[in-house]
Amino acid sequence: MKIKVLLVDDHAIVIEGLKAVLDGHEEIDICGEANNGEEALSILQGRNDINVVVLDINMPVMDGLTCAKRIKTSYPEIKIIILTMYAQKSFIEEMLKIGIDGSLLKSNTGKELKEAILRVSSGKSYYDLIQTFNENKNQITQYKLGDREIEVIKLLAEGLTSQQIAEKLFISENTVKTHRKNILRKTELHNTSQLVQFALNNALI
Template sequence: MNTIKVLIADDHSIVMEGLQVVLSAEEELEVVGTVLNGEEVMIFVAKHEVDVVVLDINMPVMDGITCARKLKKEYPNIKIIILTMYAQRSFVDEIVKIGIDGCLLKNNTGKELTTAIFRVMNGSQYYDRLKNFNSSEEEIKQYKLSARELDVIKLVAEGLTSQEIADQLFISELTVQTHRRNVMRKLDLKNSMQVVQFAKDNELI
């Protein structure tokens, strides 16, 4: 019996190493590669045989959702399982529309990821945890985003600089920068681009 060839994409080395250990313990699974972003995924699958790609949503260069769209268009036979640390019901419709085969919360990975891989390879989907996902209003409460922070995110998405946002909201540039840092900390994101993408995915702006 041929092994299932799995590619893992996650920019957190600890997470990636942990997943590799768990999956490598299964005789039927073979981790054929680990990469740090969606762009590296596309390069890898062009050169190697891959059955399943396990994608983190938030990655630099090319995020998981963008990568999934490209994979489904260019390599429709490859199965895709998305990993996210956010219980966001609002992005589920989008990933189902793309045709992503499964979605897991990162705190449920491990043995559950193995189960998900076997299921999607059998032609089914894996969305077992959707009942644990939150609505958009619950997400705002969960991450404790203030109305002012949402205003700042919206203006960042419009391409305004911190000074321009400060002028529009009648606050200091330092206050705007503080709001931006606080949002990234609350959402555990690394830059404004990821914050804007998160807000769009969850219909917060």
């Protein structure tokens, strides 16, 4: 019996890349695609044959970790593999708390993804690359975030508005909005809630 896999990523080109990686593998059947966590949960509600969900960690509408929590609550038998660009141990710690079965860096989704799917389907975990993950400081450096941008992330994570941040830092509100725009571009995140998760995962708050 083939392993039924649901692919979840907000970028069509990534979905196509994952399909190309898994195409032709006799033990794996890609049985669905979703663009975000909400779509994934909707698909799962209408089916009972999906064995593995491969989730991007950063997506609009509903991110991968939130989706994973809901899947594990409602469908504990389904195995979850998270794909992430973030090479850091704090993500692994959060994933283990949720009960996620495996994780791969997006740069390692060739042969490793097939191996990960086969392994989690057999009841084992796939975190073999954890030893290659960088610590938080290196991760922040990777995004080339300036000190002021990091300061803005921290304040956003505390729930402050752009106007409140401007007053606190003695800068204009437009400057804060420019910082927010640049931060989202550099981190490839979509909204403030994802920035909060980013701050948590990077020990900024």
